[in-house]
Amino acid sequence: MTQLFSPLTLASGITLPNRISKAAMEENMADYGQIPGEDLVNLYKIWADGNPGMIITGNVMVAPDAMTGPGGVYLGKNTLSDPAVRRRFEDWSAAGKSGGSALYMQISHPGRQVYAAMGTDVVSASATKLNMEGPAAKMFTDARALTSDEVDSMVTRFADTAEAAESCGFDGVQIHSAHGYLVAQFLSPLSNLRDDKWGGPLENRARFLLEIVRAVKARTSENFGVSVKLNSADFQKGGYDENDAKQVVEWLNAEAIDFVELSGGSYESAAMAGAAEDDNPSSTMLREIYFIEFAKIIQSVAKMPLMVTGGITKKETAESALATGAVEIVGIARAFGFNPHIARDWQAGNSLDVVMPLSNSKNKTFRVLSGMAMTKANLYAMGNGKMPKKKMSPFLAIIRQQTKQGKQTKTYRKWLESRT
Numbered sequence: 209m210t211q212l213f214s215p216l217t218l219a220s221g222i223t224l225p226n227r228i229s230k231a232a233m234e235e236n237m238a239d240y241g242q243i244p245g246e247d248l249v250n251l252y253k254i255w256a257d258g259n260p261g262m263i264i265t266g267n268v269m270v271a272p273d274a275m276t277g278p279g280g281v282y283l284g285k286n287t288l289s290d291p292a293v294r295r296r297f298e299d300w301s302a303a304g305k306s307g308g309s310a311l312y313m314q315i316s317h318p319g320r321q322v323y324a325a326m327g328t329d330v331v332s333a334s335a336t337k338l339n340m341e342g343p344a345a346k347m348f349t350d351a352r353a354l355t356s357d358e359v360d361s362m363v364t365r366f367a368d369t370a371e372a373a374e375s376c377g378f379d380g381v382q383i384h385s386a387h388g389y390l391v392a393q394f395l396s397p398l399s400n401l402r403d404d405k406w407g408g409p410l411e412n413r414a415r416f417l418l419e420i421v422r423a424v425k426a427r428t429s430e431n432f433g434v435s436v437k438l439n440s441a442d443f444q445k446g447g448y449d450e451n452d453a454k455q456v457v458e459w460l461n462a463e464a465i466d467f468v469e470l471s472g473g474s475y476e477s478a479a480m481a482g483a484a485e486d487d488n489p490s491s492t493m494l495r496e497i498y499f500i501e502f503a504k505i506i507q508s509v510a511k512m513p514l515m516v517t518g519g520i521t522k523k524e525t526a527e528s529a530l531a532t533g534a535v536e537i538v539g540i541a542r543a544f545g546f547n548p549h550i551a552r553d554w555q556a557g558n559s560l561d562v563v564m565p566l567s568n569s570k571n572k573t574f575r576v577l578s579g580m581a582m583t584k585a586n587l588y589a590m591g592n593g594k595m596p597k598k599k600m601s602p603f604l605a606i607i608r609q610q611t612k613q614g615k616q617t618k619t620y621r622k623w624l625e626s627r628t
Contacts, residue, residue, distance in 0.1 A: 465512055
C-alpha cells in the first residue's frame with residue numbers, strides 16, 4: 209500500500225482507515241419536509257461501500273427558510289422531536305458509516321446565496337446582492353443585513369444542528385465557511401460592510417465563525433468532531449485573501465478543531481467548481497487539485513491537519529498532494545459521482561483515473577452549472593439503484609436539473625407555508 213492509505217487519527221480520536229475523504233454535493237435530494245429520504249440513504253450506502261476514510265455530507269441547513277436549493281436537508285432544534293423524522297436521520301447516518309467510514313455532517317447557511325424563486329427572507333452580513341453575469345443575475349435578490357440579535361441567534365442555530373447531528377449518530381460536523389455562504393460573507397470585506405462588533409477589521413469579521421465553533425463544541429461531547437471548511441481566498445479584487453485565511457487558521461488553532469478543509473471562491477467567482485479566471489475552460493477545468501498551493505502557504509501556521517479538495521480525478525494527483533506534506537487528507541467530491549467506489553478501486557490499483565464529461569462552453573457560468581447538473585444527474589441515478597453515466601449532454605443535464613428544481617421549489621414553498 210502507498211502512503212495514500214495510511215492511518216490518520218483526528219483530534220476527536222476518530223481514526224480514518226485511509227486519507228481519502230468523500231465530500232458530497234447532494235444538496236437537492238431531500239424528501240418533503242427537507243428530511244433524508246430513501247434515495248439519499250441508498251446513495252450514502254453505495255458511497256460507504258466504496259471505503260473512503262471519511263464521508264462529509266453535502267450542505268445541511270441550519271434554518272428552514274434558507275436553503276441552497278429547494279431539495280436540501282434541514283436539521284434544527286425541534287426537527288428530531290418527531291420519532292419518524294429522527295429515524296430518517298438515523299438511517300442516513302447508519303448508511304454513511306456502514307462501510308467503516310467516519311461520517312461528518314456539513315452544516316451551513318447560504319446567506320444571500322438563495323434563489324429568488326424560493327420566496328424567502330434573504331439575509332446576509334450586510335445589505336448586498338450577488339454580482340452575477342448575464343441571466344444568472346436574475347436568479348438572486350437583494351439581501352438584508354442581519355441585526356446583531358439575529359447574528360447571535362444564528363450562532364445558536366449552528367449549535368442546535370450540531371447537537372442534533374450527534375444525537376442521531378454522526379461522528380462530527382463541518383462548519384461551512386467557504387464558497388460564499390453566510391459565514392464566508394461575514395469573513396469577506398466585500399460582503400461584510402458592518403460597523404458593529406461583527407464587521408470592520410478581520411478580527412471582527414471572523415468573530416461569527418469563532419463563536420459558532422465555540423457554541424458547537426459547548427453543546428456536543430468531547431469525542432464529537434468539529435471541523436471547518438474555509439476559503440483560501442475569494443478570488444475577487446479587494447476580497448478575503450490568503451493572508452486573511454492564514455490569520456483565521458491561526459485563530460482556529462486555539463479552538464482544538466479536528467481539521468480545516470481548504471477550498472475557495474463563491475457563486476460570484478466559482479473557483480471551487482474549476483471556473484478559470486482567464487475564461488479558458490481547459491486552464492482550470494482540466495487542472496487538478498486547485499488549492500494545493502494555498503495549502504502549502506497555510507500549512508506554515510496550521511497546528512491542525514489540513515484537507516484539500518477540488519478537481520481530483522487521478523490517484524497520482526491525490527498521492528502527490530499528500531507527498532507535499534502540506535495536507536493530511538485529500539477530498540474527492542465530483543469524481544465519486546462517476547465512480548462511487550473510487551477509494552476501494554485505488555486501494556486495489558484499479559480505475560486510477562476517473563473520466564468525467566466536461567462542457568467546452570466559453571461561458572464560465574454555463575460550465576459550472578452544467579458540471580454540477582451532470583454530477584447531480586448521476587447522484588439521482590445512484591439513489592435509484594442505477595449505475596452512473598460517464599457520458600451525457602451538458603445542455604440536457606441543465607434542462608433536466610432546472611425542471612426538477614422547479615418542481616422541488618413548489619414542494620418546498622408548500623412545506624414552508626405549512627410551518628407558519
